[in-house]
Amino acid sequence: MVLNKALKNKKYRVIDIKLDEKLARRLQELGIVKGGKVHMVRRAPLGDPIHICVNGQNISLRDSVCSGIVIEEDK
Amino acid sequence: MFRYRHRRRQIAQPLEGSIKIAFVGNPNVGKSALINAIAGSNLKVGNWPGVTVEKKEANLIINGKMFSLVDLPGAYSLNPFSLEEKITRDFLINEKPDLIVNVVDSNQLEKSLFLTLALSEFEIPMVIALNFFDEMIKNKTEIDIKKLKELLSVEIVPTSGMKKIGLDALRKAIYKTLNEGTLPNILFEESLDRKFNQIREMLSDKNINLDYPLSFAAARVLENDLQVVEELQNKNLLDKKITDLLLDNTTYIQSRYRLISSICNSILVRRINENNLTQKIDSVLLNKFLGLPLFVIMMFVVFKLTFDLSQPFVDFTGYLINNYIGKYTIYLLWFLPDIFKSLIREAIIGGVGSVVSFFPLIGIFFLFISILEESGYMTRAAFLIDKLMNSIGLSGKVFIPLILGFGCNVPAIYATKGLDSQKDRLLAGLMIPLMSCSARLPVYLLFTAAFFGSFKELVILGLYFLGAFIAIILVILLQLAVPSLKMNSTPFILELPPYRIPPLKFLLRLTGFRVKSFIRKAGSVILFTMILVWSVNSLPYNAPPGESYLAQGSKAIAFIFAPVGFDKWEAVATLLPSVVAKEAVIGTLGQILEGEQGASKEIKIPEKYNFLSDTSEVIVKFKNSFIETGSNLLNFFTISSFQEKEKNESLMNRLKVLFTPLSALSFMIFILLFVPCIVTISVFIQEYGIKWTIFEICMLLVISYSVSTLVFQTGRLFIH
Numbered sequence: 001m002v003l004n005k006a007l008k009n010k011k012y013r014v015i016d017i018k019l020d021e022k023l024a025r026r027l028q029e030l031g032i033v034k035g036g037k038v039h040m041v042r043r044a045p046l047g048d049p050i051h052i053c054v055n056g057q058n059i060s061l062r063d064s065v066c067s068g069i070v071i072e073e074d075k
Numbered sequence: 076m077f078r079y080r081h082r083r084r085q086i087a088q089p090l091e092g093s094i095k096i097a098f099v100g101n102p103n104v105g106k107s108a109l110i111n112a113i114a115g116s117n118l119k120v121g122n123w124p125g126v127t128v129e130k131k132e133a134n135l136i137i138n139g140k141m142f143s144l145v146d147l148p149g150a151y152s153l154n155p156f157s158l159e160e161k162i163t164r165d166f167l168i169n170e171k172p173d174l175i176v177n178v179v180d181s182n183q184l185e186k187s188l189f190l191t192l193a194l195s196e197f198e199i200p201m202v203i204a205l206n207f208f209d210e211m212i213k214n215k216t217e218i219d220i221k222k223l224k225e226l227l228s229v230e231i232v233p234t235s236g237m238k239k240i241g242l243d244a245l246r247k248a249i250y251k252t253l254n255e256g257t258l259p260n261i262l263f264e265e266s267l268d269r270k271f272n273q274i275r276e277m278l279s280d281k282n283i284n285l286d287y288p289l290s291f292a293a294a295r296v297l298e299n300d301l302q303v304v305e306e307l308q309n310k311n312l313l314d315k316k317i318t319d320l321l322l323d324n325t326t327y328i329q330s331r332y333r334l335i336s337s338i339c340n341s342i343l344v345r346r347i348n349e350n351n352l353t354q355k356i357d358s359v360l361l362n363k364f365l366g367l368p369l370f371v372i373m374m375f376v377v378f379k380l381t382f383d384l385s386q387p388f389v390d391f392t393g394y395l396i397n398n399y400i401g402k403y404t405i406y407l408l409w410f411l412p413d414i415f416k417s418l419i420r421e422a423i424i425g426g427v428g429s430v431v432s433f434f435p436l437i438g439i440f441f442l443f444i445s446i447l448e449e450s451g452y453m454t455r456a457a458f459l460i461d462k463l464m465n466s467i468g469l470s471g472k473v474f475i476p477l478i479l480g481f482g483c484n485v486p487a488i489y490a491t492k493g494l495d496s497q498k499d500r501l502l503a504g505l506m507i508p509l510m511s512c513s514a515r516l517p518v519y520l521l522f523t524a525a526f527f528g529s530f531k532e533l534v535i536l537g538l539y540f541l542g543a544f545i546a547i548i549l550v551i552l553l554q555l556a557v558p559s560l561k562m563n564s565t566p567f568i569l570e571l572p573p574y575r576i577p578p579l580k581f582l583l584r585l586t587g588f589r590v591k592s593f594i595r596k597a598g599s600v601i602l603f604t605m606i607l608v609w610s611v612n613s614l615p616y617n618a619p620p621g622e623s624y625l626a627q628g629s630k631a632i633a634f635i636f637a638p639v640g641f642d643k644w645e646a647v648a649t650l651l652p653s654v655v656a657k658e659a660v661i662g663t664l665g666q667i668l669e670g671e672q673g674a675s676k677e678i679k680i681p682e683k684y685n686f687l688s689d690t691s692e693v694i695v696k697f698k699n700s701f702i703e704t705g706s707n708l709l710n711f712f713t714i715s716s717f718q719e720k721e722k723n724e725s726l727m728n729r730l731k732v733l734f735t736p737l738s739a740l741s742f743m744i745f746i747l748l749f750v751p752c753i754v755t756i757s758v759f760i761q762e763y764g765i766k767w768t769i770f771e772i773c774m775l776l777v778i779s780y781s782v783s784t785l786v787f788q789t790g791r792l793f794i795h
Contacts, residue, residue, distance in 0.1 A: 021301075021324075022156060026568060028328040029152045029189060035329075041357075045366045046462035049567060051357075055185050058353070058571035060458045062465065065568065 003066035004050065006040035012071040013037055019068035027069070031055045037074055093134075093141040094253065095170065099163060099194060100178030101187055102149030103451075103572040105206045107131065108581060109178055109236030110146045111588070113245070120592050123148075123162050129492055137246075145172070151186075153193045154300065158497045167197050168287055174253055175201045176245070181211035181218065181233070182573065184343060188335045191227070195259040198288040201229045202248045208233035209240060210575075217344040226338060228260040237449075237581045261290050262338075264330045270320045271297050277317055283310070296320075298327035353451075353573040360455055370459045374478055377447065381440045382482045382513065383707035387700035388435035396428035399693050406684055414616045418609060426605030429656065430598050433485060433754060437593055440479070440486035441586040447475075448493055449577035449585075454569055461567060467547055468554050470495060470567050473503045477546075480510030481539070484755040488762055489589070495569075502550050504763050505771055508751040509546040509778075511539050514657035518746050521661055525727040526736040534740070538747050545748065545778060593758075600757035608655050612663075620667045625651060639745060639780060640738035640787035650745075656752050661726075668729040737794060741787040748779035 006012055014036050017024045031054040032038065039053040049062045061069075100106040111118055114133030123130045131146035147166055148159030155161035167175070177194055179187040194201060205211075205218065224231045230248035234241035263271050275293035278285070285292050287303070295303035296313070299321045307313050360369055401424040405416050447453045453472065461471030472494050480487035484507050491503045519538055523531030611625040620626060629648035636647055645667050652659040734742060750756070750772050760768045 025154060025324055025328070026151070026156045028325065029154075030568070030570075031186065031332070033329055033332055034325065036332075042361060042363070044361070044458055044461060045363050046459070048462045048465070049458060049569075051361065051458065051571065057183060057186055058357075060454075060461075060567070060569040060571055062461070062567045 001071060003038070003040070003052070003061070003069040003071050004063050006038075006050075006066075006071060008040060008042055011037055011039050011074040013074040014069060015072055016070035017068060018070060019065065023065065023068075027065075030059060031057060032059075032069065038069075038071060093143050094174070095172040096142060096144050096174045096176060096249065097166065097170075097172040098144065098146045098176045098178060099167070099190070100149065100206075101151055101180065101183075101190055103570060104149075104178050104180040104187065105236045106149065106178040107146060107236075108449075108585075109204060109206060109234060109245075110144055111584065112236045112239045113242055114144055116588075118588065120589070128159055128162055128497070150190060152190060157495070167194075167199070168291075172199060174249060175199050176204055176249070177201055177229075178204045178206050178234075181205045181208050182214060182216070184218065185335055185339050188338060189331060192262060192331060192335070195227070195261045196288065196291040196294045198258055198290055200252045200256055201259045202245070202252050203227070203229055203231045204234045204241070204245055205231060206234050206236060209235045209238060215345075219342040219344070223338075223342045226260065226262065226342075228257060237575075237578055261294075262334060264334050267297065267322075267327070267330050270322075274317055274320055277314075278307075278312065281312055283312060298322055298324045300324070356574050357455070357571070360452070361458065366459050370456055373452070373456070374475070377443050378478065378482055381436070381443055381479070381486070384704055385436040385439045386707065387703035389432050391696055391700040392432040392435060393428055394696055395693055396424060396431055399689060400424065401428070402684075402689070403686070414613075417613055417616070418606070421613070422606045422609035423602065425609075426602040427598075429605070429754065430594060430601055433593070434590060436483060437486055437489075438586055438590050440483075441489070441589045442582060444486075444490055444493070445582045445585045446577065449575065449582065451572045451574045453493065454571050457569060458571065465567070467550050469502060469550065470499050470569075473499050476503050477506060477510060477543075480507040480512065482513055484508055484510065484512050484751055485758050488755065488758045489593075491762065501763065501767065502553065504759065504767070505553065505774075506546040506550055508755060508759075508771065508775060509542045509549070509748065511542045511747050512657065512751075514752065515746060517658045518660050519743055521727065522730070522734075522739045522743050525730045526734065526739040534743075538743060541744065541782075542747050545782065549774075549778075600760065601753050604753040605655060608652060611651065626667070638788065639783045640741040641734070641745075643733050645733055646742060650749065653746060654750055654753055654756075656754075657746065660746060664730070665726055668726065668733070737787060737790040740790070741783045744786055745779050745783040748775060748782055750775050750779075 003012070014032060014034055016034065017027060017032070019027070036054065041051040041053050041058070043050055044060075049060045050066055051058065051060050053059070098106055098110050110131060110133070114135060117133040117135055119132055121130050121132075128148050133144045135142045135144065145166070147163040150160040150163045153160065153164045153167070155164050166172070175194055175197070177191050179191065191203065203223075205220070211218070220231050220233070230252050232241050232245045232248045234245055261271075262268075271293055274296050275289055278293055278296070279289055286306075287295070292303060292307070296307065296317065297320065304313065304321075359365060362369075397420075401420045404424060405420050408416060408419065411419075447456070453475070456475060457471030459471065460474045464471050464473050473491075476487045476490035476494070479490055487507045487510065488504055491500045491507070494500045494503060516535070519535045520531075523534050527534045611628065612623055614624055615622070625648050626644065629644040633642050633644040633647050636642055641647065645664065648667060649660040649663045652663040730739070751759075756768060756772070759771065763771075
């Protein structure tokens with residue numbers, strides 16, 4: 001599944017980033033890397049963007065970016 | 076697991092001339108506060124050439140040596156993603172500073188070290204400032220500084236720019252590093268380290284002058300950076316031996332992160348989990364149901380406080396300069412001919428007055444904007460409202476300058492400095508003059524009272540919406556028409572920094588500093604315009620208002636405005652003075668319509684000079700402005716600026732001869748959309764440069780003329 005389908009307050013593991021190279025690189029630099037953990041914190045009241053937490057760092061990403069981040073539930 | 080190798084140490088060139096020190100760090104690490112604390116009043120704020128990215132620099136002389144400090148724009152990495160990062164990277168490559176001060180957030184070492192490792196590749200001596208160190212101690216976290224120092228081979232200093240902690244130690248570390256010329260270690264995981272060294276040696280053997288530092292080039296080749304690899308390939312520097320070693324950048328970054336987390340594991344002691352106060356505040360401020368209402372309240376409060384607190388002081392400063400300082404300056408200059416007295420009083424002192432009377436407004440505004448920015452709420456606001464702004468291709472943060480524009484365009488333009496991308500800054504700047512500022516309101520109040528009676532509130536509200544609506548259309552069209560603005564150059568990735576309570580002293584320092592740069596830069600443009608407008612308005616001297624150059628010129632070009640509905644020269648004559656200040660439209664109409672006695676009456680009616688009573692009146696007025704501010708605060712929920720101060724019946728009657736309701740509407744729309752006031756223009760030049768200012772002015776001329784014409788002509792069809 002992709003990050004826009006993530007449920008509030010759940011933890012996920014990134015398995016792939018399907019975005020153009022520049023954008024993918026920036027996400028990785030912010031700690032959103034394959035195999036890394038992502039905590040979905042909330043959606044903005046208007047439904048977009050999404051607030052996630054990576055390595056203790058709070059980041060806001062738009063739906064259009066999240067749809068390129070493939071995740072699975074972290075057990 | 077991982078091997079950290081100490082790399083060559085070498086002595087940098089002996090120090091001579093001016094020593095360039097670059098401050099580099101992630102966004103939100105308190106870098107500006109730190110450089111501000113070190114440089115003090117020597118700090119200068121400008122823009123990087125050709126772009127609207129803020130550049131802070133300072134020249135200091137310490138022990139007879141000249142130091143030039145530069146605050147480079149915040150960067151997450153040096154693979155430029157945003158314009159800011161490109162500026163930072165280009166500066167490090169082309170300007171080759173003598174030393175880098177890497178400002179790091181002690182609370183987010185993992186994130187910050189990514190940049191630190193990248194900076195070490197530039198082969199420039201480095202000092203690390205562990206900023207927000209006080210917060211880290213509060214969070215009960217410890218960093219093994221000695222160990223980190225050994226690993227990276229750099230001096231490390233705990234600091235807090237906001238609280239002025241560790242500044243001396245930082246200075247000492249800078250001297251020490253400059254004298255010793257130690258270079259930072261370049262760390263890699265073992266497998267990458269070998270490849271990196273091989274590439275570095277092979278490039279070094281080619282013995283060709285690279286445009287980049289050798290290690291930087293080698294690291295870029297290793298991670299297969301498209302730009303650098305292509306450049307080197309074009310120079311035939313990459314043979315098969317090298318290209319065999321290339322990785323892809325995912326592998327590279329993953330390796331970097333593994334290295335960083337192993338470093339952090341070995342130097343960080345966390346006694347309790349990180350501070351979750353921020354999460355708690357966010358769960359209220361970003362709440363699904365509470366978030367937006369709280370945002371609206373917050374905006375309302377900032378807007379009200381900025382304009383209600385400052386208004387009495389703006390009025391007072393205007394009074395002080397025009398009616399007191401102006402009056403007595405003229406008194407002292409009694410020997411001058413009247414024409415010079417009029418020039419000095421109306422143009423020069425008036426010009427100075429219009430700059431100075433903006434102080435209270437700009438000061439209070441900057442104070443609030445600094446609170447919003449430094450506390451961390453600004454990015455939350457952007458998060459909340461992003462979807463709305465995204466629909467017209469902008470990011471959420473643009474909303475705030477636009478709202479401020481309804482109060483006054485000048486601080487609104489300054490607020491665009493805080494936006495994240497060049498595109499947002501420019502488009503917001505182009506939109507702001509269309510936000511109907513409070514100086515335009517008196518014009519609407521006068522005209523609607525004269526022509527629209529009971530519909531007047533509706534008409535005024537309509538004007539506000541019209542301005543905003545045209546701004547939205549404009550932004551959409553500009554993005555379609557200008558290719559560089561079309562693509563969303565920086566997708567919206569926003570860091571939500573931890574909440575902080577910025578110390579008041581720091582906020583005041585920041586505010587004072589920004590106000591000073593306003594005076595320095597806005598002054599000359601405003602003065603020039605004031606003199607120009609005075610000349611056309613008051614010359615030939617002692618001519619009746621109907622025969623001034625302004626009147627003659629207006630009569631000559633009045634026919635141009637026939638399609639717009641105001642072919643009477645009197646209406647046309649208000650347009651130029653409206654550039655001095657929007658409310659000057661009323662004064663000019665008064666002067667012209669109410670005959671000669673209205674014209675420059677301040678000079679002609681003999682003034683009484685009683686220094687003592689005038690001085691005491693100034694003091695009373697000063698006291699009253701505090702009382703008025705207090706009462707504005709008490710009447711918090713009434714919109715004070717909407718109340719008419721006085722009704723000018725005789726002027727309204729004269730207007731009825733000059734305008735029909737339709738042409739009055741067309742005139743108000745024209746004033747709404749016309750060229751903004753000179754203070755806005757001078758700030759616009761400061762922020763966006765002369766080219767975009769001319770573009771904006773021409774665009775507004777076209778828009779105001781065509782929209783007013785459209786309204787007038789359409790209206791005529793219905794009326795006849």
